[in-house]
Amino acid sequence: MSKSNIQLVDECDRFPYPDDNPASYKAHLENYWEFKVNGCNAVLGHMLDAVVLRFNFPANDWFVDYKNRTLTMLTSPTATPAQRSAVIAKALELAVQQDTFSVLRGWRNELYPVYGPGGEFLLEMERAASPLFGIVSYGVHATAYTKDANGELRIWVPRRSQTKQTWPGMLDNSVAGGMSTGEMPFECLVREAMEEASLPEAIVRANAVPVGCVSYVYVRDSAAGGETDLVQPEVEYVFDIPLDAETIPKPCDSEVQEFNLFSIDECKAALANGEFKPNCSVVLLDFFIRHGILTAENEPDYSTILARVHRRLEFPTRHLCDVAACL
Amino acid sequence: MSKSNIQLVDECDRFPYPDDNPASYKAHLENYWEFKVNGCNAVLGHMLDAVVLRFNFPANDWFVDYKNRTLTMLTSPTATPAQRSAVIAKALELAVQQDTFSVLRGWRNELYPVYGPGGEFLLEMERAASPLFGIVSYGVHATAYTKDANGELRIWVPRRSQTKQTWPGMLDNSVAGGMSTGEMPFECLVREAMEEASLPEAIVRANAVPVGCVSYVYVRDSAAGGETDLVQPEVEYVFDIPLDAETIPKPCDSEVQEFNLFSIDECKAALANGEFKPNCSVVLLDFFIRHGILTAENEPDYSTILARVHRRLEFPTRHLCDVAACL
Numbered sequence: 001m002s003k004s005n006i007q008l009v010d011e012c013d014r015f016p017y018p019d020d021n022p023a024s025y026k027a028h029l030e031n032y033w034e035f036k037v038n039g040c041n042a043v044l045g046h047m048l049d050a051v052v053l054r055f056n057f058p059a060n061d062w063f064v065d066y067k068n069r070t071l072t073m074l075t076s077p078t079a080t081p082a083q084r085s086a087v088i089a090k091a092l093e094l095a096v097q098q099d100t101f102s103v104l105r106g107w108r109n110e111l112y113p114v115y116g117p118g119g120e121f122l123l124e125m126e127r128a129a130s131p132l133f134g135i136v137s138y139g140v141h142a143t144a145y146t147k148d149a150n151g152e153l154r155i156w157v158p159r160r161s162q163t164k165q166t167w168p169g170m171l172d173n174s175v176a177g178g179m180s181t182g183e184m185p186f187e188c189l190v191r192e193a194m195e196e197a198s199l200p201e202a203i204v205r206a207n208a209v210p211v212g213c214v215s216y217v218y219v220r221d222s223a224a225g226g227e228t229d230l231v232q233p234e235v236e237y238v239f240d241i242p243l244d245a246e247t248i249p250k251p252c253d254s255e256v257q258e259f260n261l262f263s264i265d266e267c268k269a270a271l272a273n274g275e276f277k278p279n280c281s282v283v284l285l286d287f288f289i290r291h292g293i294l295t296a297e298n299e300p301d302y303s304t305i306l307a308r309v310h311r312r313l314e315f316p317t318r319h320l321c322d323v324a325a326c327l
Numbered sequence: 328m329s330k331s332n333i334q335l336v337d338e339c340d341r342f343p344y345p346d347d348n349p350a351s352y353k354a355h356l357e358n359y360w361e362f363k364v365n366g367c368n369a370v371l372g373h374m375l376d377a378v379v380l381r382f383n384f385p386a387n388d389w390f391v392d393y394k395n396r397t398l399t400m401l402t403s404p405t406a407t408p409a410q411r412s413a414v415i416a417k418a419l420e421l422a423v424q425q426d427t428f429s430v431l432r433g434w435r436n437e438l439y440p441v442y443g444p445g446g447e448f449l450l451e452m453e454r455a456a457s458p459l460f461g462i463v464s465y466g467v468h469a470t471a472y473t474k475d476a477n478g479e480l481r482i483w484v485p486r487r488s489q490t491k492q493t494w495p496g497m498l499d500n501s502v503a504g505g506m507s508t509g510e511m512p513f514e515c516l517v518r519e520a521m522e523e524a525s526l527p528e529a530i531v532r533a534n535a536v537p538v539g540c541v542s543y544v545y546v547r548d549s550a551a552g553g554e555t556d557l558v559q560p561e562v563e564y565v566f567d568i569p570l571d572a573e574t575i576p577k578p579c580d581s582e583v584q585e586f587n588l589f590s591i592d593e594c595k596a597a598l599a600n601g602e603f604k605p606n607c608s609v610v611l612l613d614f615f616i617r618h619g620i621l622t623a624e625n626e627p628d629y630s631t632i633l634a635r636v637h638r639r640l641e642f643p644t645r646h647l648c649d650v651a652a653c654l
Contacts, residue, residue: 019345019606019641107410119627128555185623208618238624292536296512296564298645300446303540303562309635314346318628 002272005285005294006301009308012278013219015231032231033069035133037084037245039077042316045134046231047071054100055132059097061087084123087110092129103226104128106165112137113181119319131230133219136315137178140189141283142208142239144174144197146261155267155284155290156249158197158257159255160277165225167277172256173272174249174279175199176280185237186210196248196256199241210240210292214282214309215317233313238283240290264293282309288299329599332612332621333628338634339605340374341545343556345396359558360396360459362626364411366404368445369643372461373558381427382459388414412438419456419524430553433492437581439464446646451508458547460558462644464505465611467516468610469535471524471576472499473588480618482594482611483576485583487604490624493552494604499583501568501576502526503607513537514562523583524576535568538617541609541636542644559641564612567617587624591620596612609636 003011018025032046053072057064063072076082094106104126111124114135130137144156156174160167177192179185189208193199218224218232248258262270271281286309288294289302296302330338345352356641359373380400384391402411423431431453438451441462457464473481483501487494487552506512516535520526544561547550576586589597598608613636615621616629623629 210622292475312634
């Protein structure tokens with residue numbers, strides 16, 4: 001059955017909203033624990049109950065509060081990010097040795113930052129572990145496009161490799177990737193554009209335009225690989241990359257199988273057919289709205305889609321200031 | 328003191344969020360009543376306590392529930408929009424006769440629609456009364472711009488007439504106006520562009536691009552004119568209008584005093600100086616983000632600004648389908 005655009009948003013922004021049904025939201029939260037660090041009052045992520053119970057947390061380092069369903073890292077309130085990160089790394093090392101979590105088999109050797117409510121850099125952890133703790137992660141997504149001989153927009157759409165652990169074989173945005181600690185969005189884009197699409201740095205620097213970000217709270221299902229029901233709040237910085245007809249993205253690493261130049265109608269058909277990875281759908285819908293392809297006249301859920309894909313996260317998020325501080 | 332961009336957002340999106348501080352949010356809500364119509368479970372707006380108490384509601388038509396702070400229109404669950412609208416009109420006629428509310432002195436003779444949770448058209452009411460009931464209102468905002476000889480963007484910025492009831496003398500978006508019942512955003516833009524900026528229909532139809540919408544919950548202060556603390560949730564459909572150097576917007580009616588062509592730096596200075604009407608600031612910030620002027624590298628609150636100006640409203644909002652149904 002063909003999917004509507006709001007259904008595509010529902011498949012990406014999956015965690016319920018408190019004000020829709022406060023009682024059912026409260027009941028839903030009973031499946032999750034709060035992840036905190038000592039000295040910081042903010043909740044940093046929602047951890048699935050089953051994850052906390054299976055983790056083998058060293059009691060000296062962590063307070064596992066079953067009554068309030070809160071997991072607190074017991075570092076000093078004045079601990080450094082390096083000290084907190086070491087405590088996380090120790091817990092993860094044990095979990096990998098014991099093969100506790102399927103998601104950790106996809107170890108990436110990339111460190112993702114976690115921020116406090118004042119924007120301060122609190123700690124970093126292995127990327128593959130971030131959905132276990134439910135922390136906000138950051139990335140870049142870009143739409144590379146060109147105009148055909150008739151002036152019609154065409155979009156470069158890659159297909160993910162069949163051997164990728166996450167969403168194998170699905171369609172993706174032209175360039176997309178995660179931002180590690182200390183990385184800035186534009187520099188991350190430049191790096192990923194070469195790694196994933198063989199786009200030369202000079203072309204990306206000259207053509208890419210930052211056009212916003214999308215934010216949502218994904219909840220992992222089987223297509224994501226590994227444990228399901230893990231909470232994954234994300235902020236993805238969005239770029240447009242207009243290209244001339246001579247610039248052709250090509251796979252560079254093993255993550256992408258092929259690039260195809262889709263017409264807008266081909267993109268719409270693939271979206272309705274569920275062929276895009278969920279968060280790539282919402283980046284494409286945002287592109288369609290910014291370029292006047294989806295309008296208030298042809299999309300019934302126009303304002304709702306825009307609000308949902310710019311979700312205000314309940315967790316502290318990255319600020320420019322703390323990025324500078326953590327470099 | 329110079330205002331930051333997030334402060335400008337705070338001045339437009341002013342109603343608190345439930346998840347920031349549930350206790351203080353609950354206390355805040357005690358100043359407001361829920362506006363409902365019989366047969367529809369949704370809350371349609373937050374009405375200020377003092378407004379409900381001063382209204383002289385005919386008891387046959389309304390249930391004023393002091394215990395639950397709920398005002399319910401007692402029309403039949405199967406009433407037509409015309410029947411519900413007549414009940415509102417009767418209450419407003421009395422209020423105007425008795426000069427109960429200062430905001431009603433600015434009677435506009437424009438009818439604003441109210442939608443139910445399934446997107447159905449429920450009723451319409453005089454525009455000036457909408458903040459009394461706290462209903463969602465809809466409008467269009469457009470940024471007309473051109474490039475100077477050096478290729479730099481310049482934006483057409485009007486100054487509101489000193490005699491306007493609301494925000495006299497403040498800076499505004501190039502074209503802006505409210506959407507009445509049955510009006511579609513693009514047609515509303517075409518009408519307003521002529522009425523407010525003397526932009527010919529053919530030029531607007533050829534150049535204007537729909538690029539999204541902003542949504543927020545404004546709370547009126549003294550600069551808005553009339554009663555303060557009234558809640559005004561809004562969805563504003565946003566358009567870009569690139570113009571050639573020869574097309575010059577000019578005041579047409581008495582609402583606009585003059586147009587000036589601002590550089591981006593002049594816009595930024597006027598924003599920081601608090602010279603723009605609050606909701607015009609957020610439309611301009613959205614423009615700056617979509618055009619790569621504000622970036623994650625130069626704006627500390629980048630993702631927060633985007634989330635706040637695309638607020639998910641807790642009230643039912645307009646869908647395309649119901650607009651067609653009410654025409």
